[in-house]
Amino acid sequence: MSVESVVAAPIAKTVPTERVHHGDVFVDEYEWLRDKENPEVIAYLEAENAYTEARTAHLGGLRDTIFDEIKSRTQETDLSVPTRMGQYWYYSRSFEGKQYGVHCRCPIDANADGIDAWTPPQLEVGTEVEGEQVLLDSNVLAEGHNFFALGAFSLSHDGTLLAYSVDTVGDERYTLRFKDLGTGELLGDEIVGTAPGATWSLDGTHVFYQTVDESWRPDTVWRHRLGTATEADAKVFHEPDERYWVSIGATRSEKFLMIWVGSKITTEGWVLESDNPEGEFRVILERREGVEYSAEHAVIAGEDRFLILHNDVVDGVKAQNFVLADAPVADPSNMTLLIGHRDDVRLEDIDPFSDHLVLSYRREALTRVAIWPLTDTGYGERRELEFDLELFSVGSGSNPEWEQPTLRIGLTSFITPTQVFDYVPATGALLLRKEQPVLGGYDANDYEQHRDWALAEDGTRVPISLVWKKGLPEGPKPLLLYGYGSYEASMDPAFSVSRLSLLDRGMVFAVAHVRGGGEMGRLWYENGKTLTKKNTFTDFVSCARHLIDTGVTVADRMIADGGSAGGLLVGAVANLAPELFAGILANVPFVDPLTSILDPSLPLTVIEWDEWGNPLADKDVYDYMKSYAPYENVEAKDYPAILAITSLNDTRVLYVEPAKWIAKLRVTKTGDSPLLLKTEMSAGHGGVSGRYEKWKEVGFEYAWVLDTLGLSGE
Incomplete structure (x- = not known):
């Protein structure tokens, strides 16, 4: 007996609601799903959950297997690299069987001096730490709650007091x-x-x-x-x-x-x-409208100054990718330019220390870090840190002290578990303090990562990052294509223990660094927002076509993956080019953007107008958003299989958006590809809380991905 005959797909009732703007009348038949106090709404969401569980019940074993794989590769009882602040080393612990971390500290060795005093103690799992003090145990705070999130964790400067805040609902309002x-x-x-x-x-x-x-x-x-x-x-x-x-x-x-x-x-x-x-x-x-800046305090040649990153006009040209200047604290407008504008380098951050600066920037879609010594007369010679990797992400780690002889650096890639270094500016030494343990014999040499480039519709080169396990058979391979493309957020290379469960089954993981993100500088973002937003979607389609044209994959072996604004991306792509994908995985997807952005009373809507435009005031923006909004452009055509995951208490992308989207797709689309909606009934935008619950969620998603591509039995 088939699953379909046991559990029928829920069909939401229709309650026509008119939305009228700029003379356009849109009849929304599923807006009634917005009222989560309505028992009918909850009943519908629970019916969708039951249907999803029934349609995926055969994957229970695979889900458990993937969960076990993640668990077996993770050193569950572990410690972070201690960070020195004041008279203590601060670190966090994780314990096997516990969902959340434990924050601790231990005293520094009062007899150590020089670089030795800044060499973190080698804390061993299962070994008692002399003088250890537990500052906060999130497992204790989470007891009795279905959801838990730690907000503030802030120590007073003398280390005697801790301010912390918790959210036990998922609505991002905390108790301090x-x-x-x-x-x-x-x-x-x-x-x-x-x-x-x-x-x-x-x-x-x-x-x-x-x-x-x-x-x-x-x-x-x-x-x-x-x-x-x-x-x-x-x-x-x-x-x-x-x-x-x-x-x-x-x-x-x-x-x-x-x-x-x-x-x-x-x-x-x-x-x-x-x-x-x-x-x-x-x-x-x-x-001043359109001018962004940040300021940090530094002492330059004995004088208090502000280091100011800004994108104002310099020499008659808008500094889109930002410049760096300094100015007296007493007169910040009296700026001296230190680093001028470059089209190919996006300045992102500056961290001053007593005797050097750390400059963070990106070039060629990769993050970079440079050390800039401070001298008695001003600024010394900058040095960029180099790493022997084609793809990587690097950035400053935890460096709370103003005067310290080391600089904590973090490095990762698709194949490099996170590494923590202490860089010694005085000598140039790069001291490895820890590499994220991956149990079960992981060897980075078994995998490879690569950068490719697709050509967008307008001829723009769009970077694609790929990672796979070496030794895969010749010919097209199953592939998960991830994208985001909003808010100038960059999807930088990072290691994932859970992703190994896909790679080891022969899948390729790829990231389409589409416009709207920040990987290639400010203009990359500017050309994927407001009235150029469609570049985000067409870039993703171009990346998918490139991967097919170059023989990496084929349409019936590729799944598009995106969450939040990335959910908007894959939702729009489902309308634009459904024939390119076997499936769409959409997490907390922003698939009804026009309805949301038209309502200033909804959370964060007015702030969003700079990103999307203001469709209330501008008919051109309204028409443009309506032309790409996934929900409003659902058509009677074949769509890929779709799994949409949302959370009832999400305050950023309301559950109603994917609920309406799936409801409309179910009665509109043609073909027999399954549509699944899974709603977490006690979580927020970040989904479930607790690491084991998150691993179970990953197991659920990956099992669906593998099954959709015909790999669930492999």
Whole structure:
């Protein structure tokens, strides 16, 4: 007896709802699914879950096998590389059988000096650490909750107090608590409804935190004095403009507190001396539409200066990829250019230390790091760190101290488990402190990674990253093509233990670095947003065609994979070129973007107008978005198999979007390819919490991928 005869595919009822904008009438028959307080909505989602479980029940064994593979390759009881701050080494532990991490510290060796004092202790699994103190055990905090997320984890500068916050619902609103690390006791202070994060004043008497508005936009910074009632907290900063979000932090030197106000295209910074927490913040450079900047404090030749990355006009030309300047703290507008604009290099970050700077940038779709010594007279000679890998990701690690003789660096690639180095600027030595353990005899030499380039419809070269296991048979191979392409986010090469379960079964994993992302610089992003957004989708199609044309794969052996804004990408591609794919895997997919962006009351919508355009005010934007919105462009044609995964409590991409999409596809499309919707009924945008639950979810998705490509029995 077939599964279909046992469990029928749910068919959502239709309740026609008119949406009228710019003279266009769109009849939405599934908008009623938005009301998650309606028992009918919950019943429908549960029916979809039951159908999905029935259609995939035969994969239970494969799911378990993949889960076991991930588990067997993971050193479940492990420790991170300790990071020195003050008189302690800080690190986290994981334990076999436990879902969450445990944050710990142990004292430094008071007798060590020089580089030895900065050489982290070699902590062994199963060996008791002398003087170890457990600061926070997330497993204890998560007890009794279906969901758990840690938000803030912030130590006072003297190391005596810990501010931390937790979310046990998945809605990204946290409760902030304080712990005395001397006694282990919680203080009486408790602040509910905060955004993640907490920033201490220099003396540890005050904590600055943020709250969000009804649209989940961080809009207000508050100052709390320990030991006082929350009602007495001072509102330090409020941003009324709904296009901007607010954050607070401190400079690396800890000398200044910084409030940052940012939209997608404009930023503004405010500064206050950290030893004067009740003082008034002052603006660094007043906001100007379309100008972004960041500022960090450095001491250059004995003078306090701000290092400013910005994309303002320089010598009559807009510095799209940013330039670096410095300026006196007392007069930030009096800037001296340090690094000019380059079309092929995107400057991303600057980290000052007492005697050197760390510059982070990207070139040729790869991240880069350079060390820039500081001398008595100013700046020395920059040196870029080099690695013998075709593809890699490199960046600064945890470096909390202002004065330290080492620089923590992280390196990974598709075939390189994450490596943690300490770089010694004085000698150029690169000291390997740890490589992510992969159990079961993993050997990077068994795999290979490669960069290829596809030609987009307009002739633009689009990078593709690929990884596979050596020795695969000749001819087309099963392939998972991943893409994102929004918000200038870059999908950089990174190792994945779970991905080995696909590679070892003969699959190729590929990333299409499409426009809308940031891999190739700011213009790569600019040419994949607002009224050029369709480049994101057509670039992905071009990458898929290239992989077919070059014989890497064929259409019936390729699956498109994307989540969130990447879900919009694969949803649009399903409409554009369904014939190129055997399946579409869409996680928390943004497949009804026009409905969402038209509603300013929805979480984060107004902020999104700089990314997508404002369809409320602009008919051209409305028409353009309507022309690519996956939900509104579902047609009576054959689609690939689709698995959409969402979360009931997601505040970023509401569950209703994939629910409506699948409901409409089911009654509109032709052919017999299965449509599956899986809703986590107690999770947010990041999906389920806890590592074992996440591994089970990966097992579910990968089993579906393998089954869709006919590999479930291999």
